[in-house]
Amino acid sequence: MLIVDGPPEWTTAAEVTGASASGVEQIVGTTSANAALYVPRLRQPNPLHGDQVEGFAAAGAVAGVFARTDAHRGVWKAPAGVDASVAGVSELAVALTDRDVERLASIGVNCLRPVPGAGVVVWGARTLAGADATASEWKYLPVRRLALFLEDSLVRGTQWVVFEPNGEALWAQLRLQVETFLHGLFLRGAFTGATPRDAYDVRCDATTMSQADIDGGVVNISVGFAPLKPAEFVVITIRQIAGRTDG
Numbered sequence: 001m002l003i004v005d006g007p008p009e010w011t012t013a014a015e016v017t018g019a020s021a022s023g024v025e026q027i028v029g030t031t032s033a034n035a036a037l038y039v040p041r042l043r044q045p046n047p048l049h050g051d052q053v054e055g056f057a058a059a060g061a062v063a064g065v066f067a068r069t070d071a072h073r074g075v076w077k078a079p080a081g082v083d084a085s086v087a088g089v090s091e092l093a094v095a096l097t098d099r100d101v102e103r104l105a106s107i108g109v110n111c112l113r114p115v116p117g118a119g120v121v122v123w124g125a126r127t128l129a130g131a132d133a134t135a136s137e138w139k140y141l142p143v144r145r146l147a148l149f150l151e152d153s154l155v156r157g158t159q160w161v162v163f164e165p166n167g168e169a170l171w172a173q174l175r176l177q178v179e180t181f182l183h184g185l186f187l188r189g190a191f192t193g194a195t196p197r198d199a200y201d202v203r204c205d206a207t208t209m210s211q212a213d214i215d216g217g218v219v220n221i222s223v224g225f226a227p228l229k230p231a232e233f234v235v236i237t238i239r240q241i242a243g244r245t246d247g
Contacts, residue, residue, distance in 0.1 A: 001066075001145060004028050004128070005057040006039035006109075011093060013100050016040060016109075024107055024128065031108070033129035033138035034148070038062050038110045038122070040094035042086070055093045058112055061086045065122050075145045076190040076228055078125035080110070082118040089120045106132045108139075137234060143227040146190065147236055150223065154178060154238045158221065166217050166242040171204045174221055178202045182225065192226045200225045201233065208237075217242045 007027060010016045016039050025031045038058045045051035062079070065086065069079040078084075092112060096104075101111045101123060108131040110124030130139040138144040157177065164170045182200045185191065193199035201224040208220040219240045224233040 001141070001148075002030075002032070002035040003059040003062050003066075004030075004035055004037040005059045006037060006041070008041065008055065008057075010039060010041075013094055013096055016094055016096065017100050017103050024109060024131070028128070031128045031131070031134075033127045033136060033144050035128045036110060036126065036141055037108070037128055038112060038124075039104070040092050040096065040112065042089045042112070042120075043091040043093050044089055053091070058086075061089060062112075062122060074185075074188060074190060075149045076142050076185075078140070078142045078229075080122045080125040080141075082115055082121055084122040085118050086112065086120045086122065092120060108134075140227075140229055143229065143234065146225070146227055147234060150225065151236055151238065153181065154221065154223065155240075157181065158219075158238065158240050161219055161240045161242040164242050166214055166219060168205075170219065170242060174204045174219065175202050178204070178221060178223060182223070190228075192228050198226065 006016065024037065028037055041055045042058050042061060043053055043055050046054045065084045066079045069077050069084060096111055096113055101113060104111055105124050105126060108126045108128050110122065110126060112120055113123045115121050125141040127138055127141055127144050129136040158174060161170060161174065179202050182202065183196055186196055186199045191199035203222040204219065208222045209218060213220060219242045221238040222235060223238065224235045226233050
């Protein structure tokens with residue numbers, strides 16, 4: 001994920017919320033589902049300048065919140081809320097109202113804000129594809145990050161198929177391996193659904209591959225999963241090449 005800072009020119013709530021007029025893409029150059037924008041900047045003492053209070057970009061602190069949330073809860077947990085505090089920061093460059101935060105969320109911008117008893121926290125977990133108007137399936141950070149995590153894990157974990165004959169026996173092995181991996185995540189709370197059947201689905205058979213795929217050694221694994229939010233299934237497809245013997 002690319003964590004994007006708002007421009008330093010955003011020094012008032014009006015300037016921040018005014019981003020909706022021209023569109024976020026015009027300002028940061030992307031509306032990628034693999035990026036997230038955070039405002040406002042942080043203010044804290046700079047030890048290099050005699051502890052004078054200065055403004056700092058928020059991305060580094062937000063990355064720390066990502067890492068802490070991943071370690072404690074997993075990538076499927078939104079790095080936001082009262083437990084997503086930014087340690088060591090007591091002041092923000094711009095004071096945002098509830099209305100400001102709501103408006104910015106609607107265009108895919110995440111905010112930092114003070115919360116009594118919790119300090120400064122990250123309040124928002126949308127990607128830059130998360131504007132309400134786009135209705136993207138990758139609207140929410142935890143959904144997109146979970147999909148990326150699954151794709152990367154499954155590609156790495158199934159590379160052994162490269163030396164296996166492409167047939168029913170291989171497909172059954174792959175289904176078992178992937179289902180075992182997903183069941184472990186289900187038990188950790190990565191998916192919604194009361195049962196595994198409600199939480200994920202794995203297909204690797206003649207319905208996921210054409211005869212040309214099979215003849216060419218292509219193995220397609222279709223994985224559907226129900227993220228915590230939204231609840232409907234999201235489907236990703238993993239493609240490997242089987243039956244190679246050239247090393």
